[in-house]
Amino acid sequence: MSECAICTKGLTKHYGKVEALNDLDLDIQKGEVFGFLGPNGAGKTTTIRTMMDEIRATCGTATILGMDSHTDALKLRRSIGYLPGDLALYPKLTGNDTITYYANLRGGVDTSYVKVLAERLGADLTKKVGDLSSGNRQKVGLIQAFMSKPDIIIMDEPSSGLDPLVQRELQKMMREIADEGRTVFLSSHTLSEVQRVADRVGIIRHGRLIALETVQALRAKAVRQVEIELDAPVDVGVFESVEGVTEVRAQNHHVVMTFGGDMGALLRAVEGRYNIVDISTQSADLEEIFLTYYQDETAGA
């Protein structure tokens, strides 16, 4: 987890007066799944299209595997698998033809691996792409992104149209890629997916990066409800002194608080004074974190 897989410095893209992307600094390590989160129109796709040299940055650079995304674009593409958002394929080609076309342009791929991928995702490659449902079309796109076993896979909203079972399989595949030391750049607004699969998360809004954290750190920051059942009547002061605790309500042996901090510190405060009979905490999911970040933004603006 030391070498830089994708690295952007001050990446900026303006369309006329519209600032689609503003001064984006990212540093994605090899062997991680990086979740790129943001609402619609935040600049996720612009970032990806700049990395893929489809569009050119107004200023700043994107470096992938040590190569410039623009000047070394050709060499780079050998090492990148790509799934564009809102995927468009050639409707008159079958899935197999589509895969063959891109495989030929890549100078050939391992066809047995294509079969494995198709099986895992449950893709039917004999039908014409135009006759497939959007989810099944997405599977063809996924296969072509994975098939060359690239060092980096960049995917823009990969789960769109997929059923939950296939989504889960895709998440497994992403984890496997990362475990092999390869890298996944996953753009999404499906928070549960990012939460389940990503190591780190970047949150983007209005073309600016507003947070860059590990999933654990984000979770640790998350504000959640904690309920503790103790073996003796509760002294509220014990909890109020712990950092991150607010709104403590105690009733006999039972205490409920809103907590946004390190769970260890909270437990250490209880230790020695009480025995914990039961503890329950509402799972902190990115949904809340996400909303918190955006509320902060709007409040600050």
Next chain:
Amino acid sequence: MLGSVFLKTIRDRWVGWTIAVVAIWLFVWLGLVAYSGLDLSLLDTFPEAYRTLIGLRPGMDAGGLSISAVYGTYGSITFAAMALAMGAASIAGEEHQGTLSLLLANPKSRSHVFISKVLALVLFSAVATLVTWAISASTASMLDIALGDLDLGALSTHMFASTIFYGLLAVAVGAATGRRGAAVGASTGVLVVGFLGAGLLPLIDGGDEWAKLFPWYYFNGSEPLYNGVDWGHVGLLLGASAILAIVGLLGFLRRDLRGQSVGITMVDRLRQNPMTRKLADRLAGSSRVSSIWLKTASEHQIALVSACSYMFFVQLILGPFYTALPRSAMDMLAQLPEGMDVLFAFFGGGDMSTPEGFFQIETFGMMAPIMVMLVTIAVGANAVAGEEAKRTMGLLLANPIKRSRIIVEKAWTMVFYASIVGVVAFAGTVLGSALAELEMSTWNIAATCILLTLLGIVGGALALAIGSGTGRKGAAVWGATGVMVGLHVLNSIGAISDSMSGVSKLSPFYYYLGGDPLNSGLDWGNVLVLVAIAIVLIGVSFPLFQRRDVREKD
């Protein structure tokens, strides 16, 4: 402008119709200017039989000549093509795009949608005809050219009825089948075959009756410009249109909507059958996706096959047709005075009394360049801009290939296809000439077809360059078509007018037929000029595409 299906259709289409009207007006204006500088009184001295043969009138002046030339060919074909495209897009087009199901999910009946689209079509045809009539008449009066007894209104009425007919033919086929391709194909077929049939058959003894089989006959067969409106003919066209509308509507009401399906072809069926799968795969499968240029080639097969069948068939029958022309007419054609060529300038010029001249006027002058450019402009415009419009460019460029390679491979497909059209035109002409024992020089035919191929490549390269620079397919198709038509007119004007003969050299068409290749063979200088233009146009495509952002949406 989105208050109703009718208004949305108007909004979607007004730009195209406006361009068509302006283009036709430009032709009328250029024709009036070009012909008014000539002494046309010598036309009166021609023998009577000859004058009727090619529709010349006693006392015909610049006005009659240019208006019948423009309205009778370019104008009416342009309007018919506009109506046809609009008709095919109306029901089948929305179905093809997958927008029809959502449209019909609103509380509007199928009949409502159908009638709104037909009304928009009728309105556009009427307004376009009226505006063209008004600006043609006022242009003539501005240039002090008296239109005299010419009944422009009658010709316009006929043109309107004819336009409606082709539009509704496309609407009906599209609405009844849901297939846009079938709608465009069937109505274009009727248009082209009718244009040729109604134009050529009357030249043969007894052919007049046969010409009446074709709808085009009822547009200009009664010569409304001189004889006024033939209400029988107009009624027939409008009546047929009404029947087509009813048939189309009934078909549309009864059938299932098509999904965004791409349809099943013969090859698909063969590929599904385990017995034939291997063979079919080899035919249509893996080979067509083995490289960009072969993939591109497979996408444009229909255009290629259409253009080639047209070229081969027409070239083949023209030979026997030429010998079937009445001897007396041939004798007179042989004695034509100098200056007659002005009449044929817009069709590429040529001496009608020789088989070479006949071929030049009938096909090589106008139809052959249209056919080859139909293919090359389609390939050129789709090369870069088409992939962007379909949003497949991003994924294509995600592969380890340079942008320049896409241009090189697709340009190669264009050159390859232009060459095929050239070879087929050559084969058709040689066979036609042999069948009729015309003894045209095989080498000269080859020379003409080489130049034809090169001209086609120039048109396609222009579309490629515009598409590479803008990423807009519409701009590439219409820009290249417009520029090529303009250059054709420029060349024609230079040929007609001595004082303006220099302007021809600015047009690639001059290097195509200017050296009279059917009679004098290949001028290597002309070859070189056309090749140079094509190389420059393809050459500028590289930096144009290299430098810009890939468009996400069209």
